[in-house]
Amino acid sequence: MQLLDGKLLSTQIKAEIKIEVEQIAAQGGKKPHLAAILVGNNGASETYVASKIRSCEEIGFKSTLVRLNDTASEAEVLAEIEKLNLDPDVDGFIVQLPLPNHISENRIMEAVNPAKDVDGFHPINVGRMCKGLPAYISATPFGILEMLERYKIQTAGKHCVVVGRSQIVGLPMAILMQRNAAPGNCTVTICHSRTPNLAEVCRSADILIAALGRPEFITVNYVKEGAIVIDVGLTRVTDDTKKSGFALKGDVKFDEVAPRTSYITPVPGGVGLMTIGGLLTNTLLASKKAIYG
Numbered sequence: 001m002q003l004l005d006g007k008l009l010s011t012q013i014k015a016e017i018k019i020e021v022e023q024i025a026a027q028g029g030k031k032p033h034l035a036a037i038l039v040g041n042n043g044a045s046e047t048y049v050a051s052k053i054r055s056c057e058e059i060g061f062k063s064t065l066v067r068l069n070d071t072a073s074e075a076e077v078l079a080e081i082e083k084l085n086l087d088p089d090v091d092g093f094i095v096q097l098p099l100p101n102h103i104s105e106n107r108i109m110e111a112v113n114p115a116k117d118v119d120g121f122h123p124i125n126v127g128r129m130c131k132g133l134p135a136y137i138s139a140t141p142f143g144i145l146e147m148l149e150r151y152k153i154q155t156a157g158k159h160c161v162v163v164g165r166s167q168i169v170g171l172p173m174a175i176l177m178q179r180n181a182a183p184g185n186c187t188v189t190i191c192h193s194r195t196p197n198l199a200e201v202c203r204s205a206d207i208l209i210a211a212l213g214r215p216e217f218i219t220v221n222y223v224k225e226g227a228i229v230i231d232v233g234l235t236r237v238t239d240d241t242k243k244s245g246f247a248l249k250g251d252v253k254f255d256e257v258a259p260r261t262s263y264i265t266p267v268p269g270g271v272g273l274m275t276i277g278g279l280l281t282n283t284l285l286a287s288k289k290a291i292y293g
């Protein structure tokens, strides 16, 4: 069993981007600029956004955080999006999810200029990705592809089972793994809450991607000997032994599953850290106008 070390890889990716930012600056170019809109005070979102902003500082990006109260109307969020769409200094921006219930996430995602949509959530970016056209690929699937590539894991011809059909992870992940590309060329199965015999389907996976958001749901009974297991879960569960009062749990019961695998991602220290690498890479692409010109 080998650990897929998201911490190590994300450090490498950030170092590579930092060098490129320095080269851009040396040639008189402007700093890539990422903005984030955060609505309300969801604890996990606060942590994620703070970490995105900190990463920008580390690698020499400019960053802007736009904070709105959780009572902000959809129109107010749309107005902030329009300002960022029109701001020539902002290369890319994200609206952190989830949003309060009174705001339509779909309307918000569609309002972002696709050329600045570094989360890759706009239907135009999702559609372009499906067609294999240049597009921003959402950060978590992007990070997982990067992980498979950097560990030189051969995926062609393998059976990849994705558990979870979310717009952010499960669905794009499945599309990317079936592409005629490397990583890719898998036979892909998408499972979800209505899948009968889930454990049996998962046991047929050479590559198992768990993105269902249920802590420690995937036990040893779901995993084939020698499988590659990618754990996208990151749920806060109360833990009185921790100073923070909570522990972060993945979707995979790591201790019993790990010995059965050939490769596995830890939580924390796995996919979560790769996600930021994806977002920063997309922002660099946006600043170079590499996708939309």
Ligand code: GUN
Residues within 6 Å of the ligand: 094, 095, 096, 097, 098, 119, 139, 140, 168, 275
């Ligand atoms: N919430 C959880 N993951 C993400 C992400 O990748 N982007 C945004 N904007 N919100 C999220």
